[in-house]
Amino acid sequence: MKTTAICLAAGKGTRMKSTLPKVLHKVGGRTMLEQVLGEVKASGVEEQCIVVGHGAAEVQAALGEGYTFALQQPQLGTGHCVQCAIPNVPADTDAVLIVCGDTPLLRAETLTALREKFAAGGAAGIVLTAVMPDPTGYGRIIRDAAGSVCAIVEEKDAAPEQKAVREINTGAYIFAYAELCDAIGRLDNNNAQHEYYLTDVIKLLAAAGCRVDTLVVDDPVETMGVNDRVQLAEAAAELRRRKNRELMLSGVTIIDPASCYIEQDVQVGQDTVIYPHCQLRGNTVIGAGCVLEGECILTDTVVGDGSHLIKVVADRAEIGAHANIGPFAYLRPGTRLADEVKVGDFAEIKNARIGKGSKIPHLSYIGDAEVGEHVNIGCGTITCNYDGVNKHLTKIGNNVFIGSNTNLVAPVEVADDAFVGAGSTITTPVEAGALAVERGKRRDIPRWNLEQSPRARQKKD
Ligand code: UD1
Ligand code: MG
Numbered sequence: 001m002k003t004t005a006i007c008l009a010a011g012k013g014t015r016m017k018s019t020l021p022k023v024l025h026k027v028g029g030r031t032m033l034e035q036v037l038g039e040v041k042a043s044g045v046e047e048q049c050i051v052v053g054h055g056a057a058e059v060q061a062a063l064g065e066g067y068t069f070a071l072q073q074p075q076l077g078t079g080h081c082v083q084c085a086i087p088n089v090p091a092d093t094d095a096v097l098i099v100c101g102d103t104p105l106l107r108a109e110t111l112t113a114l115r116e117k118f119a120a121g122g123a124a125g126i127v128l129t130a131v132m133p134d135p136t137g138y139g140r141i142i143r144d145a146a147g148s149v150c151a152i153v154e155e156k157d158a159a160p161e162q163k164a165v166r167e168i169n170t171g172a173y174i175f176a177y178a179e180l181c182d183a184i185g186r187l188d189n190n191n192a193q194h195e196y197y198l199t200d201v202i203k204l205l206a207a208a209g210c211r212v213d214t215l216v217v218d219d220p221v222e223t224m225g226v227n228d229r230v231q232l233a234e235a236a237a238e239l240r241r242r243k244n245r246e247l248m249l250s251g252v253t254i255i256d257p258a259s260c261y262i263e264q265d266v267q268v269g270q271d272t273v274i275y276p277h278c279q280l281r282g283n284t285v286i287g288a289g290c291v292l293e294g295e296c297i298l299t300d301t302v303v304g305d306g307s308h309l310i311k312v313v314a315d316r317a318e319i320g321a322h323a324n325i326g327p328f329a330y331l332r333p334g335t336r337l338a339d340e341v342k343v344g345d346f347a348e349i350k351n352a353r354i355g356k357g358s359k360i361p362h363l364s365y366i367g368d369a370e371v372g373e374h375v376n377i378g379c380g381t382i383t384c385n386y387d388g389v390n391k392h393l394t395k396i397g398n399n400v401f402i403g404s405n406t407n408l409v410a411p412v413e414v415a416d417d418a419f420v421g422a423g424s425t426i427t428t429p430v431e432a433g434a435l436a437v438e439r440g441k442r443r444d445i446p447r448w449n450l451e452q453s454p455r456a457r458q459k460k461d
Contacts, residue, residue: 001119003174004093005045006085008198009033009101010053010072015228021055023101024062025232028239029263029281031062032226035104035239038264042108043115045097049088051081077195078171079187086181093177095119098198100171104235105222114174114215124179124210127152127202128172130220138168139199141214149214150206152199156192167216169199170223179210239264269305287321301331304339317349320356338373352383355398368410369394378404378422385410397432 013022023033030038037048052059053072060069072084082098089096095118099106110128118126127149129141140162142151152169153162183204187196202212217223226232243264244257251270254260259276262268266280269288279297280286286298287305294311301314304321317331320339325331329343334351337343341354344361352366355373360366364377368385370393371377381402383394392410396402400414403422414420414430421437430436450456 001094001115002047002090002092003045003095003097003115004047004049004089004177005040005097005099006082006089007033007036007040007048007050007099007101008078008081008171009059010051010056010075010081010084011102012054012075013102013227016232017229021059022226024055024059025226027104027226027232027236028243029265032104032235033059033063033101035264036099036101036106037063037067039106039108040097040099040111043111045111045115047090047093049085050101051085053081077189077193078198079184079196079200082180082198083184083187083196086184089177096175096177096180098173098175100225102226103171103223104226105224105238106172107222110217110222111172114172117213117215118174122211123213124205125173125175125202126213126215128170128217128223129167129214130170130217130223131167132220133166135163135166135168140165141167141169144206148206149202149212151203154191154193154197154199167214170217171225172223173198175201179205179208183208293326296326366394368392369396371396372398372400372416374398375400375402377402378406380405381408382406383408383410
C-alpha cells in the first residue's frame with residue numbers, strides 16, 4: 001500500500017513570540033519539523049509533502065534538498081492546508097498520512113500502528129485520538145449511538161455536552177486517498193473561526209456512509225502540540241528522557257540522567273560511563289568503554305573507544321581511542337587527535353593533527369599544526385600561527401621534545417627526534433635530531449640585589 005505523508009507546517013505560531021517560524025524551533029538538537037519528519041520516515045513513509053506558508057523560504061532552506069513542498073498562502077485553516085498539498089500527492093497513492101509539524105513527541109511506532117490498522121481495511125479514515133484528563137482546546141471526537149465516529153467538533157464550536165467529551169483529536173490521521181480528495185474539495189468555512197477545518201472531513205465521510213475509526217494512543221503526552229516556549233521545554237525534556245532511556249537500555253551508564261543533555265542524533269557505545277552535567281550535541285559519536293566526566297560539552301565530535309574525558313569543551317573535533325583529555329581542555333574545529341594522545345589542563349587546540357601517543361599536558365595553544373607521534377609538548381608552549389593577516393602552519397616530526405614555554409613562530413618546522421630547549425622562540429627550521437636553544441645569554445652581577453638594587457639602596461639610606 002503506497003502511503004504519502006502530508007505535514008502541516010504553514011501556521012504562524014503566534015504564541016511562540018518569535019521571529020523564527022514555530023516548526024524551526026529546536027527540541028533535542030533537531031527542529032520540531034525534522035523530528036516529526038524523521039518519525040514519519042521511520043514509520044516507513046518515504047514520500048512526504050510539507051506544507052509551508054509562514055516563513056516558507058526559511059523553513060525550506062532549513063530542511064534543504066530532498067523534500068517536496070507545497071505553499072499555503074494565505075493560511076485559511078488546516079483543511080485548506082491539505083487542499084494545497086493534494087496536487088503534490090502522487091496519483092498512485094493509496095493512503096494519506098497527515099501529521100502536524102508542531103507535535104515532536106509523536107513516535108514512529110504509533111504512526112506504524114495507525115498505518116497497520118488502516119491496512120487491515122474497512123475504514124476510509126482513522127483518527128489518532130487520546131483520552132485527556134483536561135480536553136480543553138482540542139477538537140472533540142463525536143460518536144453516534146452505535147459508537148461510530150461521526151464528527152470532530154472544535155472547542156470553539158462545541159456545545160456544552162460536546163465539551164464534556166474527553167476523547168480528543170491529536171491532529172494525526174490516515175485517509176484513503178480517493179475519499180480524502182473528494183471530501184477535502186467539499187469543505188466550507190461556516191464555523192466560529194471562519195476557517196476550512198480538516199476535521200470536517202470526518203463529518204463528510206461519515207455522511208457519505210464511509211466508516212471512520214480511531215486509534216487511541218496509550219500515552220497522551222506523545223501527542224502534545226507545542227504552541228509556546230513552555231511546551232517547547234516540556235517536549236524537549238520528554239525527548240531527553242527517551243534518549244537517555246534508550247542509551248541506558250543499550251548499555252550506557254548515565255549516572256544522573258536528569259542532568260545530562262544528550263541530543264537525538266548522538267551515538268554512544270556500550271559500557272561508556274557518563275557523569276553528571278555532560279552535554280552531547282549534534283552528531284557526536286562516543287565509542288565504547290569511554291568515561292565522560294563532569295561537564296563535558298561535545299558538539300559534532302567523535303571520540304574513539306576507551307577514551308577518558310573530563311571537563312572538555314569540543315566542537316567538530318576527532319579524538320582517537322584510549323585518549324586522555326582534560327580537565328579544562330578546549331578542542332576547536334579541525335582538531336584531530338590520534339589514539340593514545342594526552343591533552344591536559346588549559347590546552348587549546350585548533351585545526352591541528354596530533355599523532356599517536358603525543359602529549360600536550362598543560363597550558364598550551366596549538367593551532368594550525370601537524371604534530372607527529374610520541375611528541376612531548378612542554379608546559380606553556382604555543383604556536384604563533386597568526387601574523388595579523390594570515391595563519392601559518394607549524395610542523396613537528398615524530399619523537400620531538402619541545403621544552404616548556406616555547407614559542408613556535410609559524411611557518412616553522414621541527415624535524416623528527418629534535419629537542420627544543422625550554423623558553424626558546426623558534427623562528428627557523430630545526431633539523432632532525434638537533435638540540436635548538438634560543439635564549440639571550442645570561443648575565444650575572446654578583447651581590448647586585450644586596451647592594452645596588454633599589455631595595456638595597458633604600459635599606460642603606
Ligand atoms: C487542530 C485540530 C484539532 C486538534 C488539534 C490537535 C483542526 C481544525 N483542528 O487544532 O481538532 O485537536 O489540532 O493539536 O484541524 N496549519 C497550517 N495552515 C493553516 C492552519 C494550521 O499549516 O492554515 C498547521 C499549523 O502550523 C499546525 C497545524 O496545522 O502545525 C495545526 O494547526 P493549529 O492552528 O495548531 O490547530 P489547532 O487549533 O491546534
Ligand atoms: Mg495546535
